[in-house]
Structures are given as structure tokens and as C-alpha cells.
Amino acid sequence: MGAEKLIKDFEAIVGSGGVLSSESDRHAYSYDSAVLDPALPAFVVKPNNTEQLGPITKLCNQHGLPLTVRGAGTNLSGGTIPHPGGIVVLTNGLNKIIEINEEDLYAVVEPGVVTAQFAAEVAKRGLFYPPDPGSQAVSTLGGNVAENAGGLRGLKYGVTKDYVMGMDFFDVNGDLIKSGSRTVKCVTGYNLAGLMVASEGTLGVFSNIIFKLVPPPKAQKAMMAVFDNIDKASETVAAIIANHIVPCTLELLDHVTIKYVEAFTKAGLPTEAQAILLIEVDGHPAEVADDAQKIVDICNKIGATSVKAAETAEEREALWFARRNALPALARARPTTVLEDATVPRSQIPAMIRGLNKIADKYKLSIGTFGHAGDGNLHPTILCDNRDKQEFHRVEEAVNEIFDVALSLKGTLSGEHGIGMAKSKWMIKETNQATLDYSLRMKKAIDPKGILNPGKIIEAS
Amino acid sequence: MSDVKKLAEKLMALDDQMVACMKCGMCQAVCPVFAETMQEADVTRGKIALLEKLAHEMIKDADQVNEKLNRCLLCGSCEANCPSGVKIMDIFIKARVIVTEYKGLSATKKLIFKGLLTRPKLFNLLTDVSAKFQGPFASVADKSAGTASCAMLNPLLGERHFMPLTKKPFRKDYPSLDSPRGISGLKVAFFPGCVVDKMFPHVGHAAIKVLEHHGVGIFLPKGQACCGIPTLASGDQDSFIVLMKQNIKAFEDGNFDYLVTPCATCTATIKETWIKMIEDEDPIFIEKVSDLADKTMDITQFLIDVVGISVPAKSKEGGKVVTYHDPCHLAKSLGVTAQPRALLKKNDKYEFKEMNEANRCCGCGGSFNLYHYDLSKSIGERKADNVRAVGAEVVTTSCPACMMQLGDMLSQSGGGIEVQHVLEIYADSIEK
Secondary structure: OOHHHHHHHHHHHHOHHHEEOOHHHHHHOOOOOOOOOOOOOOEEEOOOOHHHHHHHHHHHHHHOOOEEEEOOOOOOOOOOOOOOOOEEEEOOOOOOEEEEEOOOOEEEEOOOOEHHHHHHHHHHOOOEOOOOOOOOOOOEHHHHHHHOOOOOOHHHHOOHHHHEEEEEEEOOOOOEEEEEOOOOOOOOOOOHHHHHOOOOOOOOEEEEEEEEOEOOOOEEEEEEEEEOOHHHHHHHHHHHHHOOOOOOEEEEEEHHHHHHHHHHHOOOOOOOOOEEEEEEEEEOHHHHHHHHHHHHHHHHHHOOOEEEEOOOHHHHHHHHHHHHOHHHHHHHHOOEEEEOOOEOOHHHHHHHHHHHHHHHHHOOOEEEEEEEHHHOEEEEEEEEOOOOHHHHHHHHHHHHHHHHHHHHOOOEOOOOOOOOOOOHHHHHHHOOHHHHHHHHHHHHHHOOOOOEOOOOOOOOO | OHHHHHHHHHHHHHHHHHOOOOOOOHHHHOOHHHHHHOOHHHOHHHHHHHHHHHHOOOOOOHHHHHHHHOOOOOOOHHHHHOOOOOOHHHHHHHHHHHHHHHHOOOHHHHHHHHHHHOOHHHHHHHHHHHHHHHHHHOEEEEOOOOEEEOHHHHHHHOOOOEOOOOOOOHHHHOOOEEOOOOOOOEEEEEOOOHHHHHOOHHHHHHHHHHHHHOOEEEEEOOOOOOOOHHHHHOOOHHHHHHHHHHHHHHHOOOOOOEEEEOOHHHHHHHHHHHHHOOOOOOHHHHHHHHHHHHHEEEHHHHHHHHHOOOOOOOOOOOOEEEEEEOOHHHHHHOOOOHHHHHHHHOOOOEEEOOOOOOOOOOOOOOOHHHHOHHHHHHHHHHHHHHHHHOOOOEEEEOOHHHHHHHHHHHHHOOOOOEEEEHHHHHHHOOOO
16 A cells, blocks of 8 residues: 555544654654664654544554654663654653542553653642653653653652553554553453553553552652762662661762763762762651661761761752763763663672773773662763764673673663663573563564564564 | 755764764753644754754755754753753754755845845835834734734734834934943943844833943944844855954944843854854954954843842832743853843832743744744743733843744733833833
């Protein structure tokens, strides 16, 4: 069938303005935030309401047309790069918050709602939606669920999956599938909503999502501990947890990151430090004061060269300024920023950092490492120029080795960015052939023609 | 085809700057155009991707890219918010110049820029004549905002509520000035800018009153031309340089410490853009442009930071409610936000109230308003809503172009709210 007839069929569903097919529009939806080659879609379909997602999916299935759902396109593993010649279904217009229930602490949203806008609406009603991925100012909740996005608060509050109570989604026949409920407890059938989390658009097209909300903490306190040795910083992380204190945020910046952040922001960071921990505790005021004091004691005991607690809101803000500037500072150093998210058990952070430093030396690369030390989710960030073929080849080799090291430490390929196209080929290293076969069988049964975001997660080319 | 190849080669000169964009997409959070259309080609990341692909000859249709490139207000919100520090405005302006060189300037723009704007005497004459003619045909749309509407001009201006051309431009009252330093010991060159001269002469008068009150000597030479930004935004670098040269010539004999303007756009253009656009010029000229850039300052910043006007910590409660709109060229390009607000607090007939999203673009964007009026209007309506929501009786700003847009938007949505320059409110607090 000719593309023009197909476009007409899609226009019959979404209206004539809802299909973008010019050369420039196709190119504008050929990439996401991952450092990967773009792929050109045949055209882009923008539904006006969630009901239109069913007929769109059905039509794709009838024609065996690959379909990639895209919200804000901030994916870091290529999950929203379309299949060449397939279509992009743009959901950023499906952005209604359908319900925020203050009595029963849940919300129902369409998939295109922007994460930070949702969190702000929830906060206005005195409630709290904790997942806060770095891209939250633009990322959409549908994408957060599809990738099981994390964030700075993962340690205490968990990640996106911990807030998904239920979901409606469309299967390839365009039928609406319902799973989960507005109740805290629900065991009605398979946990299909759970299956959709981290499925990266390969198993269904999300319609409405039900999220759990929680009451916000009454108080918080932030502090910064400086170390002349990264092992001491890692030991401190382990000791804090071992003492049964669960900070809401526990972030690490390594020497390379500190140097770049300071060079670009002049925030007054100790450039001679080998590591900084930024720690925040929250909860009941008395508990916060108690935990903060215990943390200061632990830091001092293990040998922090200084520990500073923020006494005012301004001081707290100043502490987080450094963390927020970690990525921007690194990003400004070189043209290309390859941000990885290899994750290890907390106790293995020193070994992981040593491994990263060895890899940087071996491949003559600059790697700045920062990240969510509290949950072992590190962001080794390789600074390079992907136009330099030789250098970028070394980057690819280094990334290979980063995953080898992470897996050897009983870690995982991805803490929060997803597998997408970027890490598909390593899936077998972390799992095994049987796992891949099981997943492929499931995929085949649900999506026999393989139209739902092909090439991602389990379909390494 | 070979032409497209040549275009691609030229765009490759921007590759080093464009490669810094890591496609994180954070520009989506702040782009006013994207907020309206939610289309990737309307946000910075998309535009840079398209330019890169054109430069690498992966896209054939340069016209499409050009059309998308022009759907941008050049407000600089994305650059101010870019984690990677990409020099987005430089890329977009240079790309517009390169594409315009390739496509050629439209006949209308050629006439306006090369035939009119670069000939200030003719430009003045034409606007004077137009001012006389518009009188009988235009009717008052909203007295508070000072706007007019005119059915006869609809083919040209659409349904706009425009600021009429003044019958007596600023330069008629002040053809030139060269007053000595007073008690401040300071002397400034004054650059009123086209819009103040031709639409808001009272803003120019307020500036003179304020400068004289503080004992600041004024150098106002004849022969000033447009700062050039309308030509550059349309990719006409030649006219831009002609205008720059006319201005440098006009100011070169003055003995002054600062050059001040009441126009955010003129300030940013003279201070930041002129020097970036000079190629193959002689070093003496470059030095002149650079010296003038160093001296250039927004007039509210000059009054607070240099003259040192003391400001009360809070504005008086209970006066007429005034709010402030941050012009992009002042807030995002130059980081001037506190000084205009400080001046507003000096007038105790007014109570200053901060509106929501005060630093969000008003949607004017110079010629963007002409070519994409519907988009410009929907962005502006959000601004008008914010002005009304704070209960303002007066909205002020520091950019005459924003004043035009605010006037149109407020007037069309019911009127009743005055649009003034910050200087007018401050001048009003000074006893003659």
C-alpha cells in the first residue's frame, strides 16, 4: 500500500492536522537523547485523545507497520528512536490529569502528562509524587513508566514502578486491556500493569495510568561531606545504611566531576577532594534532627575532612546547586556526553569507581562519575567528540568494559535509563539464553507481527 | 543541487557549535513556541537537528528547514536554560544569514531593509508622512493601552490593535543634545531606538527628564540609525553592517562614559550582537564597536548600578497596582532583572506586584509577530492573562517592542490596563 493511502487512513482517525509527513518533520522525530544513529520514520501520528490510540495501533498491526510511541523524546537508551520506515505515535498532546484523589491518595493521568507538572499539581493539593528523573521538567509519565525511570529520591522512596497502581493500555488489535485498580491491594489476575513497567513500548500502548501518591515529609535537612579518599566516601554510604538510616537522597560526586563543576560554576567546591557526598534526610522533624546528627557522626568517624549541614533554606539550595550542575558542567567540557547508568550493589561502589578509573586510563578517556550512591546507581559520564572516529571507538570499547565490570560486581546494565537499542546486545550477559527466549516467546504471543517498538530490549540486531 | 551543496558547506561552519547540543530536550520546558505547538521542529533541539542534517546533506529540502528555523522568537529562553551551554542564538542568527544568502532576500524585505532602514532620513520622512495619514482612518481601540485599530489597514496589520505612529517623533523635540556633566559627574550617550522615536516619544522624554534630574550629561548625536536587529533576524547581514557603521559614525565623536538605551533589544544588539557579526573589518573599526559595546547599558541598570539611586526595600502598599514584564533581551541575554523592579518601587503612588511567569516571552519577537501572528498572539494571550491575574492596573516593561505586543494583547482582551515603560513610572516620581 502506498504511503499516501496509509496517511489518509491515519488522518481518518486523528484528523488532517494529526499526521506529519514532510521530510523535515520526519527528521525531527528520528532521534532521542541517546548518542545513537537516528532512524527516519515514514511519518508521525499525533492523536488528540487516548481513545484514538486503539484504532491507530490496530491499523499499524493490520499493515505490519512498526510503531514507536514518543512522549518528550528524552530517552537515553534509544527507546524512542523509531524503526526505519515505521511510524512515531506522539503522545505529548495526551496530557490531561484526569483525577487527583486526595482522600484515597492516587491520581489518574494520560500518558503525555509532563512529570514535573504532575508533581507540582499533586503538591498543590498537599500530596507528594516522589519519582524525580533528571529530565522531569520535560519527560512524560508514560515514558517514565515505560522505562521505569528513577531519580534522586530512589533510595528512600523507590522508583516509578513503586507508584504504578494500575493501567489501561491497548493491545495490537486495538482492544483496551485493563489492569490494577484504585485500591492499595489488588490481585485481580496477572499483574499486567507491572508487566508494562519497563517494557519500553514493546508490549502495549499506554492509555491511562493510576499512580499512588504519598503524604509529603514534614521536614528535611541536607548536608555535604568531603572526603580525601573515595573509599571512605563509599564506606560512609554503606555505614549510613547499616545504621538503619535511609536518607531520601545520597549523592556522590567524584574528583573529575568536582573539578569540572567548580571550573564551570565557581560554586566554591573543594577541588582537592576525591569525593563529595550530598545527603538529605526527611520525615518527622525530630527524626530528621536525630538522623542528621547520626550521619554527621558517621561521616566524621569514617574520616570525612569536613561535614557541613545546611541550617537555612538558602544553604540547602546551595548544596544541591553543585549536584544539579554535575551533568551541565561535564556536558560543557567536550562536544559529546555519553551518560551511562551502570548500577551495582551499594557495597561495590568503591570497586566500581576503581574499575571506572582503570577504564578511563586504559582507553585514554575522561570519565566523570556522579550519581545516586545510596542506591548504587552511578552515572559514569564519558566526555568525548563522536565526530572523532578513533576516540569514539575507544568510547564504545570502554562502555563494553563498564558493563563487564558492573556485571562482575553483581550489578546491572541499567539502573534507570532502560535497555532500548543501546544495551540490547548485552542483555544475554546479565541474564541467559532461556530468559531471552522466554521474553521473546511472550513478545511473539502478544505482538505476533512485531509492530510494537521493534529492535528494543530483546531484539538485538 | 550544487547550490544546496554550497549551503551545506557553509552550514558546516556551525558544526562545532551545533555538536555541543546533546539533544537532552530540556529546551522543551521553556520554549514559548513549543508550548503552543508541541512539535519537535518548533523547539531548539529539533531546529539544531534539522540544521545539522542540512549541513551533512541528509535533508534535501532547504526551504522546509528555513521555514522551521524562522518559527522562533529568538527570545533566548532555551539558551538561558541549556545544560550544555550551547550558543543557540549565535547558531540561529548565523544560520539565518547563511540560508538568506543562499535563498536571497524577499523583495519586500529588500525594499524595507536596503531601500528604507539603511536610509534613516528617508525612513523618518516616510514614518512622518504615515503618521499624518493614519490619523483620520485609525480609531482608538483601547485608551489605557494607547492602541488603535484600523479596518483599512487590515490587509497589512490583520486585526491587530497597534500603537499608532506619533505625530511628533522624539527627534523633533530633541534633534541633538550635548549637555555637560552635572552633579553626578557622569555623561551618557543616549540611543532612543526606532520605536521610542516613532511611537513612544514620551519614553524618550522620561529618559531625558530622569538623566537631567540626576545631573547626568547627555550626548545625543544626529544621524542615529536602527540598531539593525530586524535586518539580522531576517538574515540580511549586509544591511546590519551598514546600520552598525552609521551608528558607530554617529557616536564616535562623543565624550561619554556609557551609552544607554530604553530598549532592551537595542541594548542587547549593541552590547552583544554587533561585535559577533563583524567579519574582515579593519581593526580600528572592530575596536570602536568593542569599546561601544563595553559602554552600553540598559538605562534602568545605569540608574541603579552606576548613578546609585537608593531604593526602598518594599514598595508602598495600597497604591495603583503596577507589575513588570521582563523583556527577553534584558532578562535572558543580559541578566538585568532587579534594577527595573527597584525603580518601580521608588514611585509611592504605585504598589508593585510580581506577576506569574514575569520572565516568560510576550511573543512579539520582532518580525515573528508579522509572519506568525497566530502563534505570537497565543503566546501573548498567556502574558495578558498573567497581567490580569495579578490585578495590575499598569503593566510596565523595559522594551518598546514588548510594549507594542502587551498593548495589542491587553487591548484585544478587553483593555483597561495601561502599558508603560519603567522609566515613565520613575520619571513621574521626580519633582520637576
